[in-house]
Amino acid sequence: MGLEAKLTQDGFITTTVDALAGWARKNSVWPMPMGISCCAIEMMAVGDPKYDIARFGSEVMRFTPRQCDLMIVAGTVTYKMSHVVRKIYDQMPDPKFVIAMGACTSSGGMYRSYSVVQGIDQFLPVDIYLAGCPPRPDNLLNALIQIQEKIGRSRVKDFPDKKLPELTVLQSN
Amino acid sequence: MDLKEFIPQKLREKIPDILFKENVYRDELTITFDKQNIQPVCKFLKEDPELEFLLCEDITAVDWAKRTNRFTVVYHIFSLKLKTRLCLKCDVDESDCKIDTVTSVWRTANWHEREVFDMYGIRFNNHPDLRRIYMPEYFEYHPLRKDFPLMGIPGSLSLPKK
Numbered sequence: 001m002g003l004e005a006k007l008t009q010d011g012f013i014t015t016t017v018d019a020l021a022g023w024a025r026k027n028s029v030w031p032m033p034m035g036i037s038c039c040a041i042e043m044m045a046v047g048d049p050k051y052d053i054a055r056f057g058s059e060v061m062r063f064t065p066r067q068c069d070l071m072i073v074a075g076t077v078t079y080k081m082s083h084v085v086r087k088i089y090d091q092m093p094d095p096k097f098v099i100a101m102g103a104c105t106s107s108g109g110m111y112r113s114y115s116v117v118q119g120i121d122q123f124l125p126v127d128i129y130l131a132g133c134p135p136r137p138d139n140l141l142n143a144l145i146q147i148q149e150k151i152g153r154s155r156v157k158d159f160p161d162k163k164l165p166e167l168t169v170l171q172s173n
Numbered sequence: 174m175d176l177k178e179f180i181p182q183k184l185r186e187k188i189p190d191i192l193f194k195e196n197v198y199r200d201e202l203t204i205t206f207d208k209q210n211i212q213p214v215c216k217f218l219k220e221d222p223e224l225e226f227l228l229c230e231d232i233t234a235v236d237w238a239k240r241t242n243r244f245t246v247v248y249h250i251f252s253l254k255l256k257t258r259l260c261l262k263c264d265v266d267e268s269d270c271k272i273d274t275v276t277s278v279w280r281t282a283n284w285h286e287r288e289v290f291d292m293y294g295i296r297f298n299n300h301p302d303l304r305r306i307y308m309p310e311y312f313e314y315h316p317l318r319k320d321f322p323l324m325g326i327p328g329s330l331s332l333p334k335k
Contacts, residue, residue: 079330080309086333114316114325115308123333 018155025069025095026151027057029144032068032092034085036075039102039134043074051137056144065091070147072140073124076104077117086123095159097150099143100126103133176257177202183224188217201258208246208263208272215278218250218259225254229275232285234265234293238319243267244295248275265295274300292317 006013031053035043046053053059062068065088077085089098100120103109106129108118120126127150128143135143180202181195191214193206206214218226228251235245242264250259265272274297275282286297287306294315297303305312314321314329 079332083331083333112324114321114323114330117332123335125335 021156022152022154025154026148028060029056029058029070029097029147029151030060030062030068031058031144032065032071032088033061033063034071034073034075034088036073036077036081036085037104039074039105042134042137043072043101043140045137046140051141053141053144056141056148058144065089066093068092069095070097070099070144071124072099072101073105073120074101074134076109076111077120078115079117080115082117082120082123085120089124095151095154097127097147098124099128099130099140099147100124101130101140101143102135103131106130109133176255180204180224180257180259183221184214184217187221188213201260203260203262205262205264208265211246211248211261211263211275212273212278214261215248215250215275219278223254224252226250226252226259228253229279229281229285230258232275232282232289234289234295234317236293236317236319241266244270244293246272246289246295250279270294271296271298273298276300291315294318 003013033040033043045051047059047061058070065071069092071089071092073085089096098120100106104111104116105120106126108116110133112118117123128146130139130143132139177197181193181204184191184193184204191206191210193204193214196203196205204214218224230249230251232249233247235247237243237245244265244267246263246265248261250261251257252259263272272295274286276286276297277299283300283302284306286300287302287304289295290297290300290303291305291307292315304310308316309330311331312329314326316325
């Protein structure tokens with residue numbers, strides 16, 4: 001990249017805020033591992049040394065939504081679980097992105113049934129749909145790269161300060 | 174003596190006023206009787222020192238849709254002493270969709286019976302905590318009944334707002 005040479009030569013670089021913010025954002029995507037069923041096993045494989053999600057700056061799997069930018073919904077989402085998924089998504093700070101990992105999450109998959117939501121796009125804005133049952137770890141990395149490209153293309157003004165939606169407490173009965 | 178003969182014979186001797194039918198299929202013994210006898214039979218099978226059916230493996234039901242006695246409640250129990258399984262069956266009609274609980278015999282029956290109630294709508298008399306176990310509490314239907322559509326009833330389960 002020649003950044004070192006540039007810095008030693010001139011001592012400064014010129015860029016835009018958008019480019020700098022985009023570059024910083026896309027190389028430090030912190031995922032929220034929303035592992036619900038078997039896709040979560042492949043998601044774990046992505047963290048191991050063979051596939052190594054750390055190469056893309058996303059090794060920091062946070063188990064609190066408040067520190068995450070990217071939600072990887074990995075597994076079958078039932079109607080009962082959908083409220084929990086949405087509640088966690090609502091707690092993530094903007095800008096945030098969603099990967100629908102696997103057939104179940106994208107379309108209900110083989111669970112064509114009364115209890116399974118036929119695609120999480122019915123209650124979440126999805127950025128990437130990932131094919132596979134479950135998808136290979138390489139495929140998840142590919143999805144992450146595409147999310148990075150999407151973040152790289154984004155402008156700072158795309159994410160104005162928003163009022164957070166009011167969280168509704170689920171009736172626990 | 175073969176266990177398939179021993180268990181029915183034992184039942185006939187010890188609780189002679191309870192009528193039952195026995196059936197052996199694929200080396201497994203099934204006993205069918207009236208639903209009002211479920212508690213005494215289970216209590217006997219568990220507490221008799223020669224039988225000791227201590228383990229209630231599963232309780233489930235069958236929906237026969239158009240039959241007179243629409244449901245059959247099925248109990249799978251296991252004896253650690255005899256190392257054998259036993260299947261108990263009781264017919265329950267839709268007009269009187271109730272059967273006595275066996276929670277007092279096997280405590281594990283609590284959740285099994287809640288599942289049967291959730292999926293088939295069969296009520297269990299004197300159950301300590303008869304609530305739905307899988308479906309949300311506000312759900313109005315019983316999904317494993319034959320007249321329940323595979324994809325459910327639109328609007329019966331809520332989704333979060335987008």
